[in-house]
Amino acid sequence: xxxxxxxxxxxGHSRERTKTVQSFAELDLIEPIQRAVRAENYTTPTxxxxxxIPHLLTGRDLLGVAQTGTGKTAAFALPMLQRLGAATKHxxxxxxxxSLILTPTRELAIQIADSFRTYGRHLGLRQAVVYGGVxxxxxxxxxxxxxxxxxxxxxxxxxxxxxxxxxxxxxEIFVLDEADRMLDMGFIHDIRxxxxxxxxxxxTLFFSATxxxxxxxxxxxxxxxxxxxxxxxxxxxxxxxxxxxLFVDRANKRALLAELLKDKAIDRVLVFSRTKHGANKVAxxxxxxxxxxxxxxxxxxxxxxxxxxxxxxxxxxRVLVATDIAARGxxxxxxxxxxxxxxxxxxxxxxxxxxxxARAGADGIAISFCDSEERAFLRDIEKLIKQRVPVxxxxxxxxxxxxxxxxxxxxxxxxxHQRSARPGNQRRSAPPRQGHGHGNGQSHGPxxxxxxxxQPRAQQTVPAGRSLGRG
Ligand code: AMP
Numbered sequence: 001x002x003x004x005x006x007x008x009x010x011x012g013h014s015r016e017r018t019k020t021v022q023s024f025a026e027l028d029l030i031e032p033i034q035r036a037v038r039a040e041n042y043t044t045p046t047x048x049x050x051x052x053i054p055h056l057l058t059g060r061d062l063l064g065v066a067q068t069g070t071g072k073t074a075a076f077a078l079p080m081l082q083r084l085g086a087a088t089k090h091x092x093x094x095x096x097x098x099s100l101i102l103t104p105t106r107e108l109a110i111q112i113a114d115s116f117r118t119y120g121r122h123l124g125l126r127q128a129v130v131y132g133g134v135x136x137x138x139x140x141x142x143x144x145x146x147x148x149x150x151x152x153x154x155x156x157x158x159x160x161x162x163x164x165x166x167x168x169x170x171x172e173i174f175v176l177d178e179a180d181r182m183l184d185m186g187f188i189h190d191i192r193x194x195x196x197x198x199x200x201x202x203x204t205l206f207f208s209a210t211x212x213x214x215x216x217x218x219x220x221x222x223x224x225x226x227x228x229x230x231x232x233x234x235x236x237x238x239x240x241x242x243x244x245x246l247f248v249d250r251a252n253k254r255a256l257l258a259e260l261l262k263d264k265a266i267d268r269v270l271v272f273s274r275t276k277h278g279a280n281k282v283a284x285x286x287x288x289x290x291x292x293x294x295x296x297x298x299x300x301x302x303x304x305x306x307x308x309x310x311x312x313x314x315x316x317x318r319v320l321v322a323t324d325i326a327a328r329g330x331x332x333x334x335x336x337x338x339x340x341x342x343x344x345x346x347x348x349x350x351x352x353x354x355x356x357x358a359r360a361g362a363d364g365i366a367i368s369f370c371d372s373e374e375r376a377f378l379r380d381i382e383k384l385i386k387q388r389v390p391v392x393x394x395x396x397x398x399x400x401x402x403x404x405x406x407x408x409x410x411x412x413x414x415x416x417h418q419r420s421a422r423p424g425n426q427r428r429s430a431p432p433r434q435g436h437g438h439g440n441g442q443s444h445g446p447x448x449x450x451x452x453x454x455q456p457r458a459q460q461t462v463p464a465g466r467s468l469g470r471g
């Protein structure tokens with residue numbers, strides 16, 4: 001089954017005219033690479049592949065505005081493998097490397113190296129991957145005879161260069177991956193130091209999900225007459241994903257999450273939090289409730305992030321809580337649900353987030369929590385995806401419409417949620433949006449709340465978990 005959801009990319013454009021490519025056979029790729037691609041069941045090149053590969057095969061530089069999930073890795077790996085494979089008579093020599101892919105995190109480095117191994121399995125090229133947080137000896141050994149392909153994170157790479165374990169003076173191809181994230185993680189100086197060691201005569205590929213001015217400047221300083229390709233996930237990403245929104249007071253979000261997770265059909269769930277601190281809090285709260293969860297974000301060490309990912313992939317934990325930037329680039333199959341604990345204030349992030357649950361040809365479910373302060377974010381998202389997100393009104397923690405209702409909503413069994421009774425919360429509750437059938441307003445008047453408050457809350461709202469689980 002194809003692993004890539006073609007629907008993820010609804011529009012792609014190149015500044016240069018490129019003929020429409022319908023199949024990999026139309027690309028000028030050599031047979032051993034075609035065979036490896038067929039074995040992966042890729043039939044149609046993704047837009048970035050169709051647009052980038054023909055130019056990269058001729059040795060052009062590339063400026064790619066794209067992020068993981070678009071098929072970006074094969075877009076650079078396939079032509080690189082072909083060019084490197086065609087000229088094996090130019091070995092790198094001891095400690096030399098013919099191509100370098102710089103990427104910000106260890107997990108991305110491992111994923112990219114895996115992809116090169118997969119796509120290049122019939123070519124017999126030598127490759128190595130280096131990243132920090134582990135002993136350097138095996139990495140040094142792998143580099144000693146020289147490699148055709150080196151995938152690296154900046155810190156460890158510089159370390160090894162400074163110790164003389166590798167040379168970049170004969171480099172033929174340089175790829176800078178996730179440039180915006182590199183800058184976000186403070187790698188700019190390391191990157192400049194690496195670039196200073198590269199030969200002037202080389203092919204350079206530059207990828208970034210966003211192109212703010214400092215990134216654009218960096219790109220123009222290292223690229224020569226590049227082909228520009230931009231792919232943006234937009235509305236149609238979401239067609240295959242079953243989306244719902246649950247209006248809830250902020251103070252009740254954690255309890256609502258725990259309530260939903262009672263449904264075992266929510267098997268492997270990625271929960272998004274807007275902040276690193278928030279991600280920690282959510283994971284800790286779930287752990288207290290004996291729900292296996294871990295958080296990943298930029299403040300966690302590489303090894304902690306990797307461990308959390310491995311546990312999640314292996315099914316040891318059900319819930320991974322992540323910030324947008326930490327989750328970017330993580331390719332995990334089989335995510336049944338994405339839960340937006342907070343709605344993103346950048347609507348495109350919503351599309352990126354929920355796309356994580358529709359990978360591997362599967363359809364997924366995306367559930368968003370929306371408090372009164374996030375209504376504007378929801379409106380922006382709906383404008384972008386050109387559709388209304390259906391509202392689930394019948395859930396355990398509908399938002400209160402007044403102080404009394406909020407006290408009732410917050411009190412039973414959940415003493416920690418008393419903050420929701422603050423008068424301030426009253427102000428945060430916006431009137432229901434027209435056309436959304438804000439169910440709380442329709443059927444759950446204060447009296448209804450009062451009678452319901454006498455029963456344990458979990459029994460009042462069976463449908464919330466069940467109907468969202470889609471067993
Ligand atoms: P990437 O953006 O490189 O991380 O790729 C995202 C996912 O899409 C990975 O799981 C790839 O294996 C898969 N993929 C890449 N190119 C294709 C393609 N042309 N057809 C189907 N799946 C693909």
